[in-house]
Amino acid sequence: MNSHPSLLLHAQGLRRTYGSLVAVDNVSLELRRGEVLGFLGPNGAGKSTTMRMLTGNLKPDSGKVVLCGIDLYDRPLDAKAKLGYLPEIPPLYKEMRVDDYLRFVAKLHGAKREAVEQTKTRCGLLDVGKRLIGALSKGYQQRLGIAQAILHDPEIIILDEPTSGLDPNQIMEIRTLIRELGDRHGVILSTHILSEVESLCDRVEILHHGKKIYSGKIGAERQSIEIGFRNPPSREELAGVDGVAGVETLSAGLFLIHPLKDCDPTEALIRKASEGNWGLQRINPGRYSLEKVFARLTKEPS
């Protein structure tokens, strides 16, 4: 049935409104096995809303979600069996003990009993098994939240801000864990920590005002060259330089050059600049980080 066995999640044209507010507008996503997809966006961009729709916690006004070839809205139970989800607020019963909680989750998902011990080891929860969840620190609660999402070894793991509330050491551990999970399964994680996306994800999607405004492989944006001139040439002139695929105007005299694949137009640009007396002020090859992409795309026009 499934023509792409490696395609784990496929969402098309998701849209959700709250009254007159459009929270998510026409968002489409794909996730393949062995991939960690970063979901980036300012607060209120629609990240959590999208994730809730992907996990069947929120009905979209239109659009469809297919998990491992199973339509989430036609056969919800079969589709949800493929899914592990950590919401923004971990779904923990504060008055339960850690062991009881994990056993309950294991039963809900029909996982084996040994999975509980394995997951506790993986998430560093071995010494808190007998403690009440409500008495755990925020870091432990967050780890327990991740534990419930991965306990049944799901194909698709959706994590909403998995590292929030953790200290730097714990963040490192959890990132290693997510990377591990991403090798065998497919992971979607949302965050607003840019360095996390850069160090962890294979691909990034940036949401803003409920729309997908950027989608690309991590590292691709590093190829771009930021270049500034005192007497700026026209965009057409810049685009005519050898090896240049596209030009974006960042501000007066400041451009972003997208090179052709496997080309480095840096030298050609410098030569042209001196020939044409453009007054080269600065050139930053490979320094155009995700941070700048993010800031440029999501900054409100003032």
Next chain:
Amino acid sequence: MIRIVAAKEIRMLFASPLAWIVLAIFQAILAWIFLARLDAFLGVQARLQYLLNPPGVTQWISAPLFSAAMMIFLMIIPLFTMRLVAEEVRNQTLTLLISAPISPVQIVIGKFLGLMVFLLAAIMLVLLMSLTLLAGGRLDFGLLFSNVLGLSLAAGGFSALGLYISCLTKHPFLAGIGGIGALLGLWAVSFGTEKIGNAFQVLSPARHFENFNQGLVDTGDIAYFILFIALFLMLSVWRIGNLK
């Protein structure tokens, strides 16, 4: 799946002090009524023998005991049902159930049955209290049976209604007040409507319980409670399915 949810509800119920405190108060009040009725019975026992068809000890003591238990259930069941869904919505733990391969029907029935196990245990305690009368005489087991059946059905009806109200809000406290209000309202409509006709009478669970209380097991009353339970469980399923 239903069993897993029910087992979780029972465990959470017994882990909270609320269940134990309410159960203790319930027993204390019933014990008081039991002893008061027993005392009254002993006072009139000598004169009862001159009656042609004297009320037995079951009718004199157990029936009022079950009637009181029904009234107390009306007040305390909303305290248990209020948490069932509202608290899970507020603490966002319902997400765990909704993201798991389990349907809203299984969630609702699991929660309902979990609470019913607890309430049936409480009803057994009322029954045990009556059975102590065996030490001093014979009991009318038919009347006891119809009372246990009636109280169980009433408890089911109250739980289903309370569960549905718990689905309507994310504030457990509001769900509790709403549940008590709705149940008291249904109880109150049976007053002052005797002359208007029996539409209001038919609505009231208390009125249907009365028949069981007098030893009358009527299929109409059984059907009423089963429909009542089914209606509110179905509304709850529909509500949870549409919370999204």
